[in-house]
Amino acid sequence: MTNISKTPEVQALFDRAAGIDQSGGNPRLKAIVRDLLGALGEIVEKHDITESEFWNALKFMQDGAGEFGLIVPGIGIEHFLDLHMDAKDAEAGIAGGTPRTIEGPLYVAGAPLVDGDLSRTNDVNLTTDPDDAETLTMAGRIIGPDGEPVKDAVLHVWHANSKGFYSHFDPTGAQSEFNNRRRIKIGPDGRYAFRSKMPRGYSCPPGGATEKLMHALGRHGDRPAHVHFFVEAPGYRTLTTQINFGDDPHAHDDFAFGTREGLLPVPDRSGGNPHIEFDFQLQRARTGIDLAFSERPRAEA
Ligand code: DHB
Numbered sequence: 001m002t003n004i005s006k007t008p009e010v011q012a013l014f015d016r017a018a019g020i021d022q023s024g025g026n027p028r029l030k031a032i033v034r035d036l037l038g039a040l041g042e043i044v045e046k047h048d049i050t051e052s053e054f055w056n057a058l059k060f061m062q063d064g065a066g067e068f069g070l071i072v073p074g075i076g077i078e079h080f081l082d083l084h085m086d087a088k089d090a091e092a093g094i095a096g097g098t099p100r101t102i103e104g105p106l107y108v109a110g111a112p113l114v115d116g117d118l119s120r121t122n123d124v125n126l127t128t129d130p131d132d133a134e135t136l137t138m139a140g141r142i143i144g145p146d147g148e149p150v151k152d153a154v155l156h157v158w159h160a161n162s163k164g165f166y167s168h169f170d171p172t173g174a175q176s177e178f179n180n181r182r183r184i185k186i187g188p189d190g191r192y193a194f195r196s197k198m199p200r201g202y203s204c205p206p207g208g209a210t211e212k213l214m215h216a217l218g219r220h221g222d223r224p225a226h227v228h229f230f231v232e233a234p235g236y237r238t239l240t241t242q243i244n245f246g247d248d249p250h251a252h253d254d255f256a257f258g259t260r261e262g263l264l265p266v267p268d269r270s271g272g273n274p275h276i277e278f279d280f281q282l283q284r285a286r287t288g289i290d291l292a293f294s295e296r297p298r299a300e301a
């Protein structure tokens, strides 16, 4: 193996390339770019990456840029970001509550805000999917660290339809706007309930960059059926999570690494249709940032 990436000449090259010898620019960005260049140099040498391989990899990324949001969970990085946030929480002595898990790339901002106060309504419906699909009901409580009901919560819900497609991103164009997407305004008792149609497990788009990469890695691009949530409420830390159906064949083989202990409920089918009871437990907000959503760019409709 060659051994040039650690030489003073190459280190100086990467320093200059990252603007380390310049007073201007963003110091944090400069430090990160510097470390990325150093790591890349080592990888090129370690694997003796050829010019052809390098430029073809770049072309793959250029052509697949529209799927970066799908590739990132597929290669475990979105889950790693969760593990990093968990580790920082542990370091700061923050623990407890429903685990966070990946947002995924398919949230759409601006879904209808509907009344979910169960003293006034018991019919929060998320779907316009046809009746032949299986009905899914889900209910439970949004509580705080001491088990207290969380007041004035908004529960954002989004999930795929019975064919595994999300509205707004459905290649068949079959779904109504905001189908299977709602923001539910929860009443003072913290109780929620909704009905929808049972999602099917999701698969990354056939022929796309994510699937190509998964196949090249000897992997599949399938997720178990799942339902996504943001839970936000004054005084509490905003939670990004999802439940994955514990009896799905991919429950323990999720290509996006979104399944986690405590987030794999098995639906109760004793009443005919699948029903899930699930409580969300929030942490108390400690800073303003806890109340906010991440600044991840999201689709809007
Ligand atoms: C992907 C799709 C999802 O529905 C999800 O929740 C996470 C990841 C993806 O295509 O990578």
Ligand code: FE
Binding pocket: 104, 106, 202, 226, 228
């Ligand atoms: Fe999803």
